[in-house]
Amino acid sequence: MIRHEVQLWAYAAQELELGDQRFVEAHLEDCPECVEQLASVQVAKEALELARDARPRVAWAKVDERIGAMVEKRLHAQARRPLYFRVGVFGAGLAMAAAAVLYFSMPREALLPLPSVEQPSPVSSWARVDRAQGLTRIDGESSEILDGTELRGGDVLRTSKVGKAYVHLPDGSHLRVGGASQLALTRSEADDVALTLERGSLAVRASHQVRKGFVVHTGGLTVNVIGTVFGVMNDSEQVEVTVTEGRVRVELPTGESVFVEPGQRLRFDSKTQRSKTLKLTAANERELSEVAAVADATTSVEQRAVVAAVGGPPSSPPMLTAQGTPRSLPRLSPSEARARQVSAPVLTAEEPARAAPPIEDGKTVLTVEGPAEVWPTLGGGEIVRGVPAPREAVVEAPPVTQPTEWAEAPKPSVDEWESLPAAAAPEAPSAARLTEEPAQQPKVIAKDLESIFMQRAEDSIQKGTCDRFLLGLEDIATDSERNARTEQARVLRARCFDSQMRPRQAMSEYRKYLEVYPRGHFAAEAHQALGE
Amino acid sequence: MSADALPLPRLVPSQPPTGQTEARLLRLVDRIKKDDVLAFEELYRLTRDDVARTLFHLVGHRPDLEDMIQETYLRLLKAVPGFRGESQFRTFLYRVCANVALMNLRWWRRRKEDLTAELPDGIDFGQDPERAAQAAQASRLVHRALEKLTAKKRIVFVYHELCGMGPEEIAQAVGVSYNTVRSRLHHARLEFTEALRDLTRAEVSS
Secondary structure, three states, rough: HHHHHHHHHHHHHHOOOOOHHHHHHHHHHHHHHHHHHHHHHHHHHHHHHHHHHHHHHOOOHHHHHHHHHHHHHHHHHHHOOHHHHHHHHHHHHHHHHHHHHHHHHHHHHOOOOOOOOOOOOOOOEEOOOOOOEEEEEEEEEEEOOOOOOOOOOOOOOEEEEEEEEEEEEEOEEEEOOOOOEEEEEEEEEEEEEEEEEEEEEEEEEOOOOOOEEEEEEEEEEEEEOOOOOOEEEEEOEEEEEEEEOEEEEOOOOOOOOOEEEOOOOEEOOOOOOOEEEEOOHHHHHHHHHHHHHHHHHHHHHHHHHHHHHHOOOOOOOOOOEEEEEOOOOOOHHHHHHHHHHHOOOOOOOOOOOOOOOOOOOOOOOOOOOOOOHOOOOOOOOOOOOOOOOOHHHHHHHHOOEOOOOOOOOOOOOOOOOOOHHHHHHOOOOOOOHHHHHOOOOOOOOOOHHHHHHHHHHHHHHHHHHHHHHHHHHHHHOOOOOOOHHHHHHHHHHHHHHHOOOHHHHHHHHHHHHHHOOOOOOOHHHHHHOOOO | OEEEEOOOOOOOOOOOHHHHHHHHHHHHHHHOOOHHHHHHHHHHHHHHHHHHHHHHHOOOOOOOOOHHHHHHHHHHHHHHHHHHOOOOOOHHHHHHHHHHHHHHHHHHHOOOOOOOOOOOEEEEEOOOOOHHHHHHHHHHHHHHHOOOOOHHHHHHOOOOOOOOOOOOHHHHOOOOOOHHHHHHHHHHHHHHHHHHHHHHHHHEEE
16 A cells, blocks of 8 residues: 555656556556545645745844854954964964074084984965976966966966976976966965866876866856866867866856866857766876876975985985085086075066076986876976986986986076056055945945945955955956946955065956046055056 | 555656756855855855745755855855866755755754744745745645654755755765665655655545
8 A cells, every 4th residue: 555655656757767657547447445545645745735835924134133143153263364474473483482592502513413404385376387398378478488487376377389398286286387378376275275277288197186176167167176087178169077087077068067077078169058978088097197196206205305405315316405406416517506595685676596407427217107208307498317308308317326316496686576667556545545435334234235345345455364355356346337336446466466466467457447437536546556 | 456566666867957057156266265255245146045935845944044044145155266177066055055954953943943834925936826836835735744844855956846956965965875865755755745644634534
């Protein structure tokens, strides 16, 4: 009997396949009891159908207010954070001072035997070009990028048709930018990465570091990375996402969300707006295994350098020290030694890091599997022992036997921001500037979250923590309904970029502002920032 | 013909919510994870009607529906940072609703108050008066019959029959296996039909 009713529910709900439905219909002809039960089931289904449309009347004003108050409480909890941060920074400062006192009070001899190579920091906020060929940065005027150049969020890279580049992101991920590509590092933080591939191809070996997100935007698609090796290709007609390890979640412009698994290739046709899942081709696999091999080799060399620096096995090679070239490595030429210094105090533009010294006899090659022609130099163009030199150099160089070394990229001596014309530099953000706008009444958070958000964004600019407000400000600024708030949001974005020493983005925001509000409240500020 | 020979039903999942909305919700979740409070407000505006209707179906006509909505969003605010995008956001939201509803149902069961005896006020049944009257009657009967089910069976039944979710999605939303969902659903269907039949007979006789 129980089975009857269950099946009758399925029959009434049309959950049975055609053959099964006919089977039940045939059964009903011989079973009057079942017909009676089916009538009960149908009554229940009809009642449910009618009840489904019922919508409770909720006092939304009351609920909105209560939920707003709840959010306000959370906001206050966030507002207290900076205090903890200040205490933390103060504590860190004390610790550093104590370390400095300890350092200077110790006998110098005691320090000498310790190799003091600066360890590569995986949480640096800088991305770095490991190796580049035909790579330029688009910043008003195209400038060629050399090996070892450090990149920041907002930089736009472009490769020539035959060019390619290997980039090391702050979160430990590695990229290979293919030929004829344009890539924007929208966000490049140790815990948050967002890339925009305008065109071309990109292969990624994402690190497994815990982070807020790793997203690639391209051709209307959003690829959310979940620790993986994957590639993205975007030409004018279609976008392809390929995966060999892990998996990615792709949000299509149609709103669908698709997971791409290892061995799969998702092709999205931009014209028909249709996607198709295919198998990986050999070329896809080769490209992705290449970037994975490079990433592994880079990580391996760095780890070995760190191990050696902190006291590796007896057979480990002596490391270059931060203070300069050690006497134990007399075979290094002065120019090479200078290029390898971890913290070169002065390095002019005429001595770019990529001016790699000639390969000398006696250097060894670290045995790492992978195609030799793809090894990047590490740390900014200096020759890294253990990594094969460029192909033409390898041909000339005899087998070498000296161990691996690693040194960090030399820092550029000229701060690019200092070279900007003074008139172009916008004024430092100040709270007084906002008073030019009609004063906004302090509002209850429950009723106007947007104004609170703007206020917090403005405060965060002065604190230097405005990054997290940029997205929200963009949302407000692009609101179809133009008003004082959208205007202010655009200016706040500009000020935020300005406070973060990102003048290109700041100027771009000011230009957008002037396009929309040529006579706006902040037009004078925008003109001044643009040097007009 | 023996009843045992009848084919087993195949539960058909209903259509998922539109992808456009889902993608928008996921983008908002990303922003909320970055402490963008404005995004939470937008998410609230987008989902509040759905949440209210779902909670109403799950627990019936209760005087504390507003409290439940607030509780749902409070839990959601705390839980969103842990959302990894492995399921649809709506499924995640329904899981929060299910937990809130489960607590509420158990609390009211302990009070042993029958809240569904009267025709519920404050419920919108649409513009057509005739259909509204039918819907009001049906809604009262349905919710009284649902009171006869245990809380866990009720949640599965409501999600499938009133919210249109498929068994796999319910399994994710409730945190049990697919087979458990099937089992609870089948038992709930039997109990619901029986309860509704009894209620209808009682109404007719009175």
